Amino acid sequence: MLHSKFFSHLIRDIPTVISGVILLLTIILAFFPSLIAPYNPWNPAETHLQDLLKPPSWLPGGKPGYLLGTDSVGRDMLSLIVYGVRPSLIVGFSVVLLSEILGVALGIWAGFYGGWLGSSIMRIADTAYSFPALLVAIFLIAVLETRGLHVVILALFTVSWVQYCRIMFSMVKSKKEEEYITAAYAIGLSNLKVILKYLLPNCISPCLVVGFVDVARVIMLEATLSFLGIGASLTRPSLGQVIASGKEVLLAGKWWITIFPALFLIIIILSINILGESLKCELNPEITEKIL
Amino acid sequence: MFGYMIRRLFSSAVVIILVSGFTFIISNYTGDPVLTIVGKYGLTKANRQRIVEKYGFDKPVFIQYSKFLLRAIHGDLGTSFVWRRPVIEVIARRIPASVELLIAALFIALTFGIGPGVILSGKPRSVPSKLAFVLSLVGLSIPTFVSGILFLTIFCVVLKWLPAFGRGGTIKLGFWPTGFLTISGLKHLIMPAITLSLYQVAFMFRLTHSEMMEQLGRQYIQTARSKGIYEWKVLFKHAFKNASKPLVVVIGLSVGIFLGFSIVTEAIFQWPGLGNLLMSSIAANDRPVIVAYLMFISMVVVFSNFGADIILGFVDPRIRYD
Numbered sequence: 001m002l003h004s005k006f007f008s009h010l011i012r013d014i015p016t017v018i019s020g021v022i023l024l025l026t027i028i029l030a031f032f033p034s035l036i037a038p039y040n041p042w043n044p045a046e047t048h049l050q051d052l053l054k055p056p057s058w059l060p061g062g063k064p065g066y067l068l069g070t071d072s073v074g075r076d077m078l079s080l081i082v083y084g085v086r087p088s089l090i091v092g093f094s095v096v097l098l099s100e101i102l103g104v105a106l107g108i109w110a111g112f113y114g115g116w117l118g119s120s121i122m123r124i125a126d127t128a129y130s131f132p133a134l135l136v137a138i139f140l141i142a143v144l145e146t147r148g149l150h151v152v153i154l155a156l157f158t159v160s161w162v163q164y165c166r167i168m169f170s171m172v173k174s175k176k177e178e179e180y181i182t183a184a185y186a187i188g189l190s191n192l193k194v195i196l197k198y199l200l201p202n203c204i205s206p207c208l209v210v211g212f213v214d215v216a217r218v219i220m221l222e223a224t225l226s227f228l229g230i231g232a233s234l235t236r237p238s239l240g241q242v243i244a245s246g247k248e249v250l251l252a253g254k255w256w257i258t259i260f261p262a263l264f265l266i267i268i269i270l271s272i273n274i275l276g277e278s279l280k281c282e283l284n285p286e287i288t289e290k291i292l
Numbered sequence: 293m294f295g296y297m298i299r300r301l302f303s304s305a306v307v308i309i310l311v312s313g314f315t316f317i318i319s320n321y322t323g324d325p326v327l328t329i330v331g332k333y334g335l336t337k338a339n340r341q342r343i344v345e346k347y348g349f350d351k352p353v354f355i356q357y358s359k360f361l362l363r364a365i366h367g368d369l370g371t372s373f374v375w376r377r378p379v380i381e382v383i384a385r386r387i388p389a390s391v392e393l394l395i396a397a398l399f400i401a402l403t404f405g406i407g408p409g410v411i412l413s414g415k416p417r418s419v420p421s422k423l424a425f426v427l428s429l430v431g432l433s434i435p436t437f438v439s440g441i442l443f444l445t446i447f448c449v450v451l452k453w454l455p456a457f458g459r460g461g462t463i464k465l466g467f468w469p470t471g472f473l474t475i476s477g478l479k480h481l482i483m484p485a486i487t488l489s490l491y492q493v494a495f496m497f498r499l500t501h502s503e504m505m506e507q508l509g510r511q512y513i514q515t516a517r518s519k520g521i522y523e524w525k526v527l528f529k530h531a532f533k534n535a536s537k538p539l540v541v542v543i544g545l546s547v548g549i550f551l552g553f554s555i556v557t558e559a560i561f562q563w564p565g566l567g568n569l570l571m572s573s574i575a576a577n578d579r580p581v582i583v584a585y586l587m588f589i590s591m592v593v594v595f596s597n598f599g600a601d602i603i604l605g606f607v608d609p610r611i612r613y614d
Contacts, residue, residue, distance in 0.1 A: 132549055143322045223438075228437075266430075
C-alpha cells in the first residue's frame, strides 16, 4: 500500500509538505511544550496576578516577557496555547483510534458473518449515523455528570465509531465474493485467517484516510464542547477552552486571548485537512470518493 | 411505494420511541429532580415526600417510563420542572426561531455551495475554480464557534453594522411569529445564519464539484457537447441532474447537522431557539424538557432522511421502493 512512489508524489506538492511539517512540529510541541513555552500555565504558582490581561508585547501596554499577552488570570498566552495542544491532540487521536478499532471490527463482523447480529449492528449504525454527533455528545456528557478528558473522549468515541463500521461493512460486502477470497478458502485457510490476511488489508485504506481527516473533525468537536462549557478540566485547558475563556473579554476589546489560539487551532486543522486531501488522492481515489 | 411509506413510518416511530426510552432512562439517573422542582430553599423533608409522591419518582424507572409513554400518546409530555408549564408549550414557543434559522442556513448552504460547485466544475483548471477549492478547504477547517465569535467581533462589535444579540422584531403569521418579514428580524438573522451555514457551504461545494467532475467525464457529456449544446445547459441540465443524487442524501443529513450546530450558533448570538433551551435545561437538570427536545430532534432527523429518500426516487427513477 505504501511504497516509495507514493511518498515521492506527496513530497512534490508544496502545501502538503508544509502541512506535514506543521503537524509534525505540533505533535513535538504536544510532547515537549516547554521547548517553546516560557512558563507552565498549568501550575498555579506560575500565574502572574500582577499582570492581568496584558496585550501582546509589541503593542502599547504590553510587557516584554509575554509575547502574546496574558489572560484574565495572568497566564502567559503563548504558554497556554502551547500547553493546550496536548489535550486537544490526545482527544483527537485517541477517539479516532478507539473508533477505528471498534468500527472496523463491527463492520467486518456485520459484512462477513451477517446474520441477525450483523443486521442489527448495521441498523444501529445507520440510525446513529443520521443523528447529529455534537448533540449526542452534549447529552452524554450532561448525563455523565463528571467532567474530564476521559468523559469527552468517551462521548466523542460513542458518536464516531459508526462511520468506520459503515465504510468497512460496504467494503467487506463488495470484496468478500472476489476470487482471491475463494482461492484463499480453497487452500484451506480458516475464516479468521482469510479476514486478517486478505480482507482487512484490502478493505482498510478508506477507513485509514477517513480516520486521518477525522482527527481534525474530533479536535473541532472537542473545542466546540469546551466552548459550550462542558469540556475537560479548566486547570489544564485545551485549545478550545483557551479560546472559550476569552469570549467574555473579547467584546471588551481584549482580542488576543481568543484570536491567537483560534488561529493556531485553524492552522492545525487546516494542515490535517490538506494532508488528508493528498492522502485521498494518492490512495485509490475512486474507492474513497464513492463511499464518502 | 405506499407499502414502503407505511413501513418507513412504522420504523420511524420505533426510532423515536427508542430515543425517548433511552433518554428518559439515562436522564433518570442524573441529578435530583426534587431539588430542581422546589429549589434549594424549599428542600424540606415534607416537601420532598409530597413531590416524590406527586411525580412518582419512587416508582421503578420502567413504570415511570411507561406512564410517560402513555401520556405522550395523548399529547402530554409532562410539565417542565423549571418553567412550570407543559413541555409541549415550552418547546413549541422556541420552534419558530430555530426553524427560521435552519431554513436561512440551508438556503445559504444550497445557494453558495451547489451553485458555484456546478458552475466552476465546467472549468476545473481556471483560477476561480482553484481559489474556491482552497477557500472551501479553509471553510472546512474553521470550527463553527470560532467563525461565530469572529463574525460577532468584526461585524457587531467593531464595525457595528449588525446587531449582536437576539432575534429582532417579529410579525405574527397566525400562530407563527416570523422574523423574515421585518427589517430588524432579517438584520438579526444574517450573522447567525452565515455562521451556521459556513461549514456546510464548503462541504456542499466540494461534494457538488467532485460529483460534477465525475459526470463530466462520461460519454453522454461528450455527446452533448459535440452536438453543440450550450455549456450551461450541459452543466445544469445534463450533468447536474445525474450529479444531484448524493446531494439529496447529504441535504437530508445536513438538517440534523444544522440542528446540532445551531446549539453553538444560538449560544453565541443569544438566539431564542431550541438550542439555547437545551443548554439551559441541561444546566438546570430539567428532565422533561431534555427528553422532549431529543424526541423532537429525532423526529426531525428521521423525517428529513425519509423525505430525502422519497425525493431520491424522483431524481433517479431507477430506484424502486420495495
